[in-house]
Amino acid sequence: MYAMAAMKQYQSVNVQAQVSDATPHRLIQMLMEGGLTRLAQARGAMARGDIPLKGTLIGKALGIIGGLRQGLDLEAGGELATNLDRLYVYMTERLTEANVKNDPSILDEVSELLRKVKSGWDGIAQ
Template identity: 40%
Template structure:
């Protein structure tokens, strides 16, 4: 699972944090990374730095795809199936935003991520013992 996410991160300190995190902690970091990439892409559109916009949207799409791939849809969980569909929708919208240089679409996807992120943060905070065991 971690190999799928490395592509999204270029910074060695961040890689170290990812390898030291719980699985839920990794999800939180990925959401935060996607949100940051989308914000940076929006700023790049405003500044007409389209190469930077493309790179940041691509990074956000890679993160969302990593989150999607990590889902256990085959287990039949309704939450996993719903998240899979949502991640596919987000990737589609990010592609549209890139083609159209559309900050409104970027804001929409960022809003979706920001809506779900607190739930993951809460799960991460409520499972410190489980995280420590999982990391051992």
Template identity: 40%
Template sequence: MSVRNPYQTYKHNAVQTASPGELTLMLYNGCLNFIKQARHAMAENNIQDKNTNIQKAQDIIRELMVTLNTDYEVAKSMLRMYDYMLQRLIEANIKNDPAALDEVAEYVTQFRDTWKEVLQLNRQKQYGGGVPHDGKL
């Protein structure tokens, strides 16, 4: 039996037990992390790490694209935004453009924050809880 890093074990278990909604939230957070790493690598002129991290962010955006249910109009709009973000990541990689990375990070952050709010509202609805008296979710 191999000894595993406790953090890796925790991450593995978190993914294995997450709901589809929580997995989507993890994808958004992972994308933001890879964009942040790419931006740092870009500032350090580390082309290989920049490229690797931008490609990882692109892979996440592609995964978000293929999992959309385009039967709904909002999903079609999201698909167009994901496609735009994908193109901006490609431009950022080719042109070493930190502003393009920042733009995509802002969009991903907005998607993530909205998704997080939807998850919280669904939990409240599912478990019958209203908004707490202090207004915090």
């Protein structure tokens, strides 16, 4: 039990260090990575029948997608920002449905959409 607590503390410190040194571009990448991780964890919880954990993890993924959406500059970002906003709204609706219906295929769909957005975002850095 102590080892698990120590590991969580280490991960928390590690993430805090990464965030403090990150560029705005990297922060968005980290959000997307976190969203994908929470979706994968929610899928695992769903498969195990751990409904409370599934709900918590989908809630965290929803929060991350909400954060990505809030970071959009709809005035300066033009059509791209508007389309991303619509996609994030769609993801939010689908995740809510996945939670209610306990449907892992919806989690897979949203994960794939987020991976595609992340792939494009990662390409900007190169």
